[in-house]
Amino acid sequence: MSTAAAHTAPGPVPDVAEVFVFAQDEIRLAAAELWPGGRVELSSHIPSVTGYVHRIRVGGRELYAKHSFLGMSLVSILRGVAGDWAEVQRAQAAYIQRPDSLLVREAAQLRLLAGLGQPRVCEVAGLARGVLFTAPVPGPTLAALLLRDPAGTAALFEAVFADLHQLHRSRTAQRLAPAGAISERSVAATFQRKFNGISGQAYLSRLGAERCAEDERAEVTALLRAVVARLHRMRPTVLAPGQAVLTYGDLKPEHLVFPDGPGGRPVLIDPGLLRARSSVDAAKLTSRTVLLLASARPGAAAAEEIVEGLGTFAEQRMRPMAPKAARSWLRELLIVWLMDTVNILTTFLSAPEVLPLPPRGRSLVERAAVVCTMADRISTALGGGLDVHRVWGTALAQAKAVAE
Template sequence: MSTAAARTSPGPVPDVAEVFAFAQDEIRSAAAELWPGARVELSSHIPSVTGYVHRIRVGGRELYAKHSFLGMSLVSILHGVAGDWAEVQRAQAVYVQRPDALLVREAAQLRLLADLGRPRVCEVAGLARGVLFTAPVPGPTLAALLLRDPTSTAGLFEAVFTDLHRLHRSRTAQRLAPAGTISERSVAATFQRKFNGISGQTYLTRLGAEQCTEAEQAEVAALLRAVVARLHRMRPTALAPGQAVLTYGDLKPEHLVFPDGPGGRPVLIDPSLLRARASVDAAKLTSRTVLLLASARPGATAAEQIADGLGAFAEQRMRAMAPKAARSWLRELLIVWLMDTVNILTTFLSAPATLPLPPRGRPLVERAVAVCTMTDRISTALGSGLDAHRVWDTALGETKAVAG
């Protein structure tokens, strides 16, 4: 269901202040339950459009605490998709008892990955009352390294995917039961949920109501309607069982940390393991890297170096593939890249003005027309029947343009 879907509840939509206060109380209660007698101090809130995340100090130990309302995004909760505030609280009391609650599965995935050894992941410190506590990972993120040394892009991406190799083996998928995946975070599933039927069209019409000028809102809606229609036609067919592997599912430059510097192995946070083609991980990281560039605007030279690095990384991935398989992989990457970009941009655009956005969120909202124009041009090329390699060249050119 899109966040613009009609509500059946007569009550007012939840308020940001009461939602945040509730989450903070749950974090304090969960910490007290896990570490009785320890001094608990909430330090700083980490803005997010998905869950509520807060830095916390427990008995002198620094941790991150993550709270999820009904496994839904904060944007959906604040738009009243789950009902009014009283309904959300009643549903949440039941939800946190479920064995398949989102953060229960995320904790289990982190433990599975820790047991697997590759990729390296952050440590689970505890789980209670639907709150997941993890240990911080010191060191620069991939985002910081890319902006600091754009020429290292291909090597850094290759380091990440070298560590993902074991996860992407077909037999590794047997380590996680189907119920343990976080399939609701699938890029394709999220895209379908957001842009289904009439409610999806209504959602597009209302985008940016609290974020953009009327002219920008109209231009964004027109561009995205065209992009969404093309992507619906190009959606990959359902996977045959033998084609699926475990993918990390939520690779983002800000969530890849290099504690030993750029020459060391990365540590990953926030897994969303699901069964999909391995191209999904490459697509998600490409999408979020391009959005990083669109928001940071590091300049023409850095933009060109990073885009060229993305190209070199893709060439390295395809080197061992037969030509037909390489074209298929590249086409899948492009489709999922565009879907993910549309998913996250529309979430930012639909967020209530009172919800703090992540650091890169506000610049993306301000550059929504430029980002939508990029997706329009790439999807037009992709839908025209051009060879995937030619479309990829177009996409890299658009990346340089939106970031320069």
Template sequence: MSTAAVSTPSGAVPGIGEVFGFAQQEIRHAAAELWPHAVVDLDEHVPSVTGYVRRIRVDDRPLYAKHSFLGVSLVSLLRGACGDWEEVRAVQQAYVSQPGSLMEREAAQLRLLAEVGRPRVCAVAGVSHGVLFTEPVTGPTLAGLLLDRPQEAAYLLSRTFAELRRLHQPTTAQRLGPSGVIGERSIAGTFQRKFNGISGRTYLDRLGAERCEPGQREEVAGVLRQVVARLHRLRATVLPQARQVLAYGDLKPEHVAFPDGTAGRPVFIDPGLLLAGTSVDAAKLISRTVLLLAAARPGPQTGRQAADGIHGFAESRMRGLSTKSRRGWLRELLALWLMDSINILTTYLSAPAALPLPGQGTALIGRAVELCRMANRISTELADRSDARKVWEHALAEAQAVMS
């Protein structure tokens, strides 16, 4: 483990310079260990709130390098959730020296999925010192296609989800084992960690301190307090307890590419396999699609087509279910959708000003009020135990408005 990073005074939260500098050193150290005779060049940094990601070249081979601190987000780390810099660096050394670190599990998941064959995933080039190296995937992403061809949204979402059919079979979960899952990517689990007890209330009180204008910040925090309270109550009654299959866990349009065009099989990156119901993947796909278009603001026609596509995708998932099962599935889907969107939005809002955000994150901060109002209206109807079909239809209308 490299220890050349400059330390800060005891008690200070980790600084962005030392955190990024340390991650860069670890990438170089890990690459030198894996490819001792190669020339390693670090290319551009890829902004992320979860880990430090960098494009690199090993001789003439392009790769992505991803470094994780203690398996937590960079936002949590920079806010001091893991202690000061000396504490973080010391614990990180122990963390990566033991089996089961986040990058080790992600590498194992990619290798398992490569063996299973579906879904297709990016290739692992190597993993060392808390750094995962993967090969890039070419071709248009699902995110780009949804923006360029929103009239095909139902097909694109269904085509993507169909690739998970083998993953969702109970026998596939047995091949991974409990120690290989990435429970950190659970929608309900993340929501519970973020908004539990006194720490959750403090977290909400401080939202947007470095990212929002005062008036916007007050409205966002006030509305989210109500939404979070409702979703906590719904979590106990709407979400099923059975966890029998593997969900992809970090399913988002930016993480799916079509190197052979939409007629070919897509390739997935950044898995977060966890034991869950298949509704988790459907909810993440819908949530991230809405956030994608809310950030892009492509206009009314695209918003309407995307909402129609989401509806068509959901209908295809409910085909064959009884009326009662449809109601239960829709309520579960809506609750998970809202939890996931709140998880993502609040991570961006709580990010320190010094942390570079992806463009989508910056755009969503600018739409935070509209997104929170949307979540407030949908969660109010859902908590009132209104007819699930009507809540779903109203939710799509809300999503269409925010995506336009």
């Protein structure tokens, strides 16, 4: 169902308090089932617009507990996409019994990756009642390292992609059965689902109703309509037949932890493995790094170093490619970057006011017009027939500007 349907769902929508209490109760019951007799203590909630995540201590062991309602985002649940609260609870009781539920697949993916040994991933501690428990990974995230040492951006990105090399080999894709993919985290599929047809236009028209001032809403909506229209025309490029590899699917600076410091190998959390073009992982990490700049605003000097690192990283990726293949890869990266930026920004803008946003999410909502202006200028250049390398230069300049 389209995310836009949330705005037209009949009847009362679920209340955030009852949704959160239900998830907490399920976490407690799942922990008791997995570790009978262990003392269960819920510590702090981790704000998210997707699943419900809570730090938990079981028998003195620190863990993360993740709960998913029907494999949907919390925004969709709270907007009534799955019906009223009674309907959600009935559907959830059946959903957690399914062998293809989202967190069953995520646990299976983490175990698959642990077996491969590369990339390194967090440990699965247990799975019960639709709740996934994982062990915390100590150390700084990529986001923290980028802001701390922006000159090291290219080297950090290369360290990440060196660990993804085995995953990106074509024969590795056979290790994941089609049913085990997490297509819900596909950037292109999410974009199509959100902005498809009349429901997509209705969704755009209601963005920011509880998050933005009216004059800013008008500006943001107008920019997003233009960007979405251009991306719809470009979308076949990223869905065209081509050699697919196994991509991590959900690379974000906050999901990459360096327990041994910046010189060591990263550990990844929250996989979204799926077969896709090789540009997807680079595009997702580029998108979220630029959004990190937009929200953190680390200063002109740091922003320039990080963006230059992004440029160096892309050049290193393209160096072994033939010129035509490099142009194709770069165009795909730009399109998926823009799609991902639009996807996550509109999710934040559509979130009910009562739903706590991650700290970066709050900052992005406040700077939505700036981010949309960046997307508008890049998509205009990309759709204007310019050489893609010139467009890339424009995109990097806009990435620096969005950090101001």
